[in-house]
Amino acid sequence: MKICNYVKYVFIFGMLWPIAxxxxxxxxxxxxxxxxxxxxxxxxxxxxxxxQNTLPAPQFQQGTPSQQANPLKDLGTPFQLEPIxxxxxxxxxxxxxxxxxxxxxxxAIVSLAFWFRNYLKRKKIRTRYYNAFSSVMILxxxxxxxxxxxxxxxxxxxxxxxxxxKFGHETVxxxxxxxxxxxxxxxxxxxxxxxGSGQVFGQSLYQAQIKDLPDCEHLMSVCQGWVKEIC
Numbered sequence: 001m002k003i004c005n006y007v008k009y010v011f012i013f014g015m016l017w018p019i020a021x022x023x024x025x026x027x028x029x030x031x032x033x034x035x036x037x038x039x040x041x042x043x044x045x046x047x048x049x050x051x052q053n054t055l056p057a058p059q060f061q062q063g064t065p066s067q068q069a070n071p072l073k074d075l076g077t078p079f080q081l082e083p084i085x086x087x088x089x090x091x092x093x094x095x096x097x098x099x100x101x102x103x104x105x106x107x108a109i110v111s112l113a114f115w116f117r118n119y120l121k122r123k124k125i126r127t128r129y130y131n132a133f134s135s136v137m138i139l140x141x142x143x144x145x146x147x148x149x150x151x152x153x154x155x156x157x158x159x160x161x162x163x164x165x166k167f168g169h170e171t172v173x174x175x176x177x178x179x180x181x182x183x184x185x186x187x188x189x190x191x192x193x194x195x196g197s198g199q200v201f202g203q204s205l206y207q208a209q210i211k212d213l214p215d216c217e218h219l220m221s222v223c224q225g226w227v228k229e230i231c
Contacts, residue, residue, distance in 0.1 A: 126231040129165075130224065132158045139216055149210045152219065156201045159184070159223055166230055177202050188226035198222055 094102075136154045139147060163172040167187070175183050181202045184193040192198045197214035 122231045126227060129162045129227045129231065132162055133220070133223065136220075143216075145209070145213060148213050148216055151216055152200050152210060152213070155219065155223060159201065159226070162227060162230075163187075184226060188229045190226070190229070192222045192225075196222065 133155070136158055137147070137151055139151050143151070160172065163175075163183070172183070178194075181193040181199065184198065184201070185191050193201060197219050200210055200212075200214055200219070203210055
């Protein structure tokens with residue numbers, strides 16, 4: 001029984017002891033009396049007055065917002081942005097790829113113009129050379145050997161005139177016989193004159209009769225093919 005009472009007293013003392021300590025920490029009339037009178041008599045508004053006096057008064061600039069200084073202008077930006085054009089992105093100067101396309105197009109047009117010019121020039125010369133064969137007599141289906149020989153001589157003269165106009169007098173004038181046939185094959189890129197029907201042109205122009213007369217129509221086509229090749 002005594003132990004229970006002792007525990008009860010200890011429990012009550014433990015509950016009241018913090019309350020007693022808190023009561024002793026509160027200010028009493030004697031402690032408040034020791035405080036300065038200026039602090040006791042100042043109201044809250046008077047306490048805030050010294051702080052207001054120490055703060056700088058805000059300064060307002062006159063004018064419209066657009067005329068006032070921008071406080072962010074001195075901060076700077078890491079990069080400058082270009083203004084957006086209302087007409088869309090700029091197309092000049094173009095990219096390097098478009099420069100290449102333009103140069104290639106110009107070169108193609110110039111090359112095509114030169115090719116077409118040379119083509120017309122060659123066509124005109126070829127037509128003039130073809131007309132040289134118009135002076136050759138026309139053979140009938142029942143032409144004699146003498147007429148055929150005369151036809152071959154005239155055709156050979158036409159080839160000589162065309163070669164003189166195309167390659168010059170110094171190159172062609174002295175050619176005859178085998179040298180003349182080799183020249184025709186070399187310039188015509190063929191072998192119709194040294195190994196084909198064109199061998200008859202190696203015989204003398206003043207020979208009255210030609211041995212082994214070839215087909216005259218085929219011989220004319222060989223001459224026209226040579227003209228087409230040199231032009």
